[in-house]
Amino acid sequence: MTKALADCGLDPSRVRTEPFGSAGSINPGVIQTDRPAPHTPATPSGVPAGPTVSFARSSITTPWSTSYGTLLDLAEACDVPVKWSCRSGVCHTCESSLLQGQVDYSPEPLDPPQAGNVLICCSQPAADIVLDL
Ligand code: FES
Numbered sequence: 308m309t310k311a312l313a314d315c316g317l318d319p320s321r322v323r324t325e326p327f328g329s330a331g332s333i334n335p336g337v338i339q340t341d342r343p344a345p346h347t348p349a350t351p352s353g354v355p356a357g358p359t360v361s362f363a364r365s366s367i368t369t370p371w372s373t374s375y376g377t378l379l380d381l382a383e384a385c386d387v388p389v390k391w392s393c394r395s396g397v398c399h400t401c402e403s404s405l406l407q408g409q410v411d412y413s414p415e416p417l418d419p420p421q422a423g424n425v426l427i428c429c430s431q432p433a434a435d436i437v438l439d440l
Pocket residue numbers: 390391392393394395396397398399400401402426427428429
Protein backbone atom coordinates (compact mmCIF):
# COMPACT_ATOMS: atom_id res chain seq x y z
CA MET A 308 0.00 0.00 0.00
CA THR A 309 2.91 2.36 0.78
CA LYS A 310 4.36 1.80 -2.71
CA ALA A 311 0.97 2.27 -4.35
CA LEU A 312 0.48 5.60 -2.59
CA ALA A 313 3.96 6.75 -3.64
CA ASP A 314 3.24 5.65 -7.22
CA CYS A 315 0.15 7.88 -7.10
CA GLY A 316 2.40 10.83 -6.23
CA LEU A 317 1.93 11.02 -2.48
CA ASP A 318 5.04 12.19 -0.58
CA PRO A 319 6.36 8.95 1.06
CA SER A 320 7.25 10.93 4.19
CA ARG A 321 3.52 11.52 4.72
CA VAL A 322 2.65 7.82 4.63
CA ARG A 323 2.19 6.29 8.09
CA THR A 324 2.04 2.56 8.68
CA GLU A 325 1.11 0.37 11.58
CA PRO A 326 1.84 -3.37 11.58
CA PHE A 327 -0.78 -5.83 12.76
CA GLY A 328 -0.17 -9.47 13.49
CA SER A 329 0.52 -11.91 16.21
CA ALA A 330 2.53 -10.60 19.13
CA GLY A 331 4.76 -12.42 21.50
CA SER A 332 3.24 -14.38 24.32
CA ILE A 333 2.08 -12.44 27.34
CA ASN A 334 2.15 -15.52 29.55
CA PRO A 335 5.79 -15.56 30.58
CA GLY A 336 5.28 -18.20 33.24
CA VAL A 337 4.50 -20.78 30.58
CA ILE A 338 7.06 -19.78 27.94
CA GLN A 339 10.08 -18.52 29.82
CA THR A 340 12.10 -20.92 31.89
CA ASP A 341 14.60 -18.42 33.28
CA ARG A 342 12.14 -16.79 35.65
CA PRO A 343 12.80 -16.94 39.38
CA ALA A 344 10.66 -19.42 41.25
CA PRO A 345 7.63 -17.90 43.00
CA HIS A 346 8.50 -16.69 46.50
CA THR A 347 7.02 -14.63 49.29
CA PRO A 348 7.79 -10.94 48.87
CA ALA A 349 9.94 -8.80 51.12
CA THR A 350 7.70 -7.65 53.95
CA PRO A 351 6.89 -3.96 53.59
CA SER A 352 7.84 -2.11 56.74
CA GLY A 353 5.48 0.20 58.56
CA VAL A 354 2.39 -1.03 56.73
CA PRO A 355 -0.10 -3.15 58.68
CA ALA A 356 -0.69 -6.60 57.25
CA GLY A 357 -4.04 -7.19 55.61
CA PRO A 358 -5.93 -10.32 54.57
CA THR A 359 -4.00 -13.39 53.52
CA VAL A 360 -3.48 -13.89 49.79
CA SER A 361 -2.75 -17.41 48.56
CA PHE A 362 -1.53 -18.17 45.04
CA ALA A 363 -2.57 -21.82 44.90
CA ARG A 364 -0.62 -22.99 41.84
CA SER A 365 2.53 -21.27 43.08
CA SER A 366 2.19 -22.51 46.68
CA ILE A 367 2.62 -18.99 48.03
CA THR A 368 0.67 -17.51 50.92
CA THR A 369 1.46 -14.01 52.07
CA PRO A 370 -0.27 -11.17 53.89
CA TRP A 371 -1.73 -8.34 51.82
CA SER A 372 -0.29 -4.86 52.13
CA THR A 373 -1.81 -1.70 50.72
CA SER A 374 1.69 -0.81 49.53
CA TYR A 375 1.09 -3.17 46.57
CA GLY A 376 -1.91 -1.34 45.15
CA THR A 377 -3.37 -4.34 43.34
CA LEU A 378 -3.27 -8.12 43.44
CA LEU A 379 -1.32 -8.00 40.19
CA ASP A 380 1.37 -5.90 41.88
CA LEU A 381 1.57 -8.43 44.70
CA ALA A 382 1.75 -11.37 42.27
CA GLU A 383 4.62 -9.69 40.45
CA ALA A 384 6.41 -9.02 43.75
CA CYS A 385 6.16 -12.77 44.37
CA ASP A 386 7.28 -13.67 40.81
CA VAL A 387 4.00 -15.52 40.36
CA PRO A 388 3.41 -15.98 36.60
CA VAL A 389 0.63 -13.62 35.51
CA LYS A 390 -0.87 -12.25 32.33
CA TRP A 391 -1.79 -8.62 31.88
CA SER A 392 -2.08 -5.90 29.28
CA CYS A 393 -4.00 -2.75 30.23
CA ARG A 394 -3.62 -2.88 34.02
CA SER A 395 -6.80 -0.84 34.34
CA GLY A 396 -9.74 -3.27 34.19
CA VAL A 397 -10.47 -2.97 30.48
CA CYS A 398 -8.95 -5.90 28.55
CA HIS A 399 -9.61 -8.88 30.90
CA THR A 400 -6.18 -10.35 30.09
CA CYS A 401 -5.47 -10.66 33.82
CA GLU A 402 -8.76 -12.43 34.58
CA SER A 403 -8.04 -15.27 37.00
CA SER A 404 -10.08 -17.74 39.00
CA LEU A 405 -10.91 -16.71 42.53
CA LEU A 406 -11.05 -19.99 44.42
CA GLN A 407 -11.97 -18.50 47.79
CA GLY A 408 -12.76 -15.12 49.31
CA GLN A 409 -13.82 -11.77 47.97
CA VAL A 410 -12.13 -8.75 46.45
CA ASP A 411 -12.83 -5.05 46.17
CA TYR A 412 -12.18 -3.15 42.95
CA SER A 413 -10.34 0.12 42.66
CA PRO A 414 -10.75 1.27 39.99
CA GLU A 415 -14.00 -0.46 39.07
CA PRO A 416 -13.50 -2.53 35.91
CA LEU A 417 -15.27 -1.47 32.74
CA ASP A 418 -16.97 -4.88 32.55
CA PRO A 419 -17.06 -7.23 35.53
CA PRO A 420 -15.28 -10.59 35.17
CA GLN A 421 -17.22 -13.82 34.87
CA ALA A 422 -18.69 -15.20 38.08
CA GLY A 423 -15.95 -16.87 40.10
CA ASN A 424 -13.20 -14.85 38.44
CA VAL A 425 -11.37 -11.69 39.36
CA LEU A 426 -9.45 -9.00 37.48
CA ILE A 427 -6.24 -8.90 39.48
CA CYS A 428 -4.98 -5.67 37.89
CA CYS A 429 -7.56 -3.51 39.62
CA SER A 430 -8.57 -5.46 42.73
CA GLN A 431 -7.57 -5.80 46.34
CA PRO A 432 -8.53 -8.56 48.79
CA ALA A 433 -11.59 -7.81 50.94
CA ALA A 434 -10.90 -10.93 53.04
CA ASP A 435 -8.53 -13.89 52.94
CA ILE A 436 -8.46 -15.08 49.33
CA VAL A 437 -7.12 -17.96 47.25
CA LEU A 438 -6.29 -17.31 43.60
CA ASP A 439 -5.72 -19.99 40.96
CA LEU A 440 -2.30 -18.61 40.08
S1 FES B 1 -4.81 -6.31 32.60
FE1 FES B 1 -6.48 -5.57 31.44
S2 FES B 1 -8.19 -5.98 32.72
FE2 FES B 1 -6.48 -6.56 33.90
